[in-house]
Amino acid sequence: MLKQIEGSHAVAEAVGLCRPQVISAYPITPQTHIVEDLGTMVKAGKIENCEFLLVESEFGALSACIGSSAAGARSYTATASQGMLFMMEAVYNASGMSLPIVMTVGNRAIGAPINIWNDWGDSMSARDAGWIQLFVEDNQQAVDVHIQAFKLAEELCLPVMVCMDGFILTHSYSQVDMPEQGQVDQFLPPFEPRQVLDPAAPLSMGAMVGPEAFTEVRFLAHHKQREALDLIPRHAAEFQSIMGRDSGGLIKEFDCAGAETVIVTMGSVIGTMKEVLAGMREEGHSIGALTIRSFRPFPSEALIEALKDAKRIIVFEKCLAVGMGGIVSMNVRMALQDFPLHVHSVIGGLGGRPITRKNLRRLFEKGLNDQLQETHFHDIDMEIVNRELEREKEQRQSGSIAENILHDVGVVAAAKTI
């Protein structure tokens, strides 16, 4: 059924259709609307046999899910930014204990300096935590991929993060085709756990494992994630046969076949890019795009297949490994190491900096003209940066970087969020 609906509300409805048995909630922008809506739905009796837990912190939110999932209940929570950091010990425990929890991440920057806007800093901080990480490009996919996430998590016994751009998707209203309950039930069978905490049949979960077996346990975690590389496309195909929509999968190509230059990215920014790239192709440039939809596991083989004939790859990512450079591009480079390809790393959209058709066009032209540095900071104001560097050179007590820069930028620009 077509609805004009907020992204968060659409996700809440999708999670409701998956018949969760335990939802734990702790509010943090920009995911709050999701758990708020789920709370309302549970209270109104719209989700049957579901316990909604309002917990005391993010650490509590995921810990509650660990407990309920271990007891055999389909469990869900959502978080973002500092909230994810606060639950980080539990993030590792959920995957280490093979618990198929689904968690939405409303992607938001990590402070300090505090920033409520979108980038991928939060999800990236958990990229090696053993969770599957699926990125979505619009709110239709957000709905569809959550439904696929429960199936994937439960088949593999691994937790799944569905990563959606904060505000840009969570807070935007758009048209979404909501699946029917019968369709979701057809796709997603009831949860059948491999391991259940049951007083009648006691067992130990989370045992200490020493050097004699830790490597093997970790290898199995890696092995299971690699299995997801087969399962994710299979589930996407099955989903499509029921819902009639191509949603999910490992990667998605956008006029990428045969293109000399390919932009590789994730998430919602592809929407704006598509328009720019279509214009450039019309002008005769050989340029296409590809999105990575499964970041963990990383779809190296699918990327090789799609990119091996390209000449130039420009990875656009809303995250930064400080002291190293791009994170997604690092992964792309490793996947493509046997091919004579030039992979540029572009860091953009940090802390919600708008990514526009105009600045993308400029960026792509630089790329086509080989003017991009190895690591390129998109739409950066170097004057502001240099002014601070000067200040630090001139005086020892140069003050707080964040405050100095805000002063330089001016309050008007700070208030002007466009």
Place this chain on the structure above:
Amino acid sequence: MFQVRIHGRGGQGVVSAAEMLSIAAFEEGKHSQAVPSFGSERMGAPVVAYVRIDDKEIELREPVLDPNLLIIQDPTLFSAIDVFAGLRDDGYVLLNTNKSLAELGIEEATKRLPAGHVATVPATELALKHLKRPTPNTVLLGAFTAMSDTVQLESVCDAIMKKFPGKIGEMNVAAAKAAHEAAIAA
């Protein structure tokens, strides 16, 4: 594609206005996108929200930089930010005020627009009258449908009732209708 940018302050229903406008467009079978651009979420802080309306799917995710129409819910914003930034030469301005453009000091800024493309509505007064609250958003949406045929008044009223079912919705519908009639008469 028709693009609207709504400016106001936290508490004036800027974001809700964008959402309702997008629902109204959807009701008419159009594609629509409403996105807020929050600053710090506090009462009184400048807030911007964007709406795009089109006959085909909207994938663009950038802020509305070149609006066809501006809704300005708070006339005290002119000194704080450049609300007219990017407004198209054939664009429209819908402004909540009981003052003249000269009194507000924006005569110069709006001079380039075609005649009849700038409308003022005393939306706060109308809101106080109909809602007993100074939230001008639905009043301005009613006036919007008099200014532009992008969406019809009926769809806006439906959208208001979807967003605020019951008594509150009804009061807002009355406010929107009154503003629409006043704008047509003006």
